[in-house]
Amino acid sequence: MGRLIDYVKLVRPYGLLFLGLTPFFGAVCNGENDIIHLFFLVLIGILIHVFTFVQNDYFDIEIDKKSVYVLDRPLVTGEIKKKTSLYMVISSFLLPLIINLLFLFTFQSFVMLLVSFFLITLYNIYSKRIVGMEYILAVGVFTTGLFGAYSVSSEISGLAIIVSFVNMMQWIFSVGIFANLKDVKYDTRIGVRTTPTILGVKVIGDEFSIPFLFIGYAFFIKTLHILIAFLPFLLRDTEIFVFDLPIPFLFFILLSIVILYLVAKIFSTPLSQRNKMLVYEGLQEGLSLLLIPVALMSYLFENIGIAQTMLIIIAIIIWPLSSLRVVFGKKLIPLE
16 A cells, blocks of 8 residues: 555655645635635645646656666555556546535636646656647646636636746746756657757766757746746736835845756756756745745735735745655655
């Protein structure tokens, strides 16, 4: 049946807020402030996270067996049976649909939820067969944000669309650029073509050869991500001031500089120090997730409360680090 820690490793709890908060932010930006509805949206987001990652391991089990980096994943070791993981996938698919039907139902939200599951499944099936599938996954994340917005109203605000796009861009970078980059060595050995490989990334000996084309593409995606996240300020959906101080603006600029620095560190780190790459990427992802609540700070203060907003920001900072410590100890290095 597997140990509890094996199930924890399988669902990757350190990353659950990325999808967990996507429908939440979509709903809040469309006017939702009911705490019960927001709780159910976070719960659905967490279940979508479980669906995404357990299904990914289910479909990639044979490929994962060929990579030394993930040989300790529970499905690869056999600690959790493939059939058991399939039950987890089915459960994490059905439960969000049931919650939506009982507590959050609108026709549009139900359709968006189904579309999101469909696109995520397409990615998980074909990500190792078709180049550029990260864009399909990213659209699945975008529709997850729209699901949250549509659970509030059949009319969607521009702010909800922007925030959904921000989440979409984060996944294009994290999956299409970094996740595929770190796996180039073994992907090329088994003939898997991904965005890094078609843009010229190679492993020569035991080190990367990364062309400027791929680096330029990566910085373009990340810069576009940051610029879209900045749009609420430009469109005056949210303010650069809180308490008469430019706190959101200054924090946003600081976050952006550090994020771009971490992207540069990813590319300057040799493959022989792959664990450092994982640390830089983990920090980059966590700080990128903070872009949304920081950009929306004045809006969130007004619509859901100051204490609730600060709790979200604190959770985004503390949760990944604490869950990594519980699962992987002092190393804090996930099986990626």
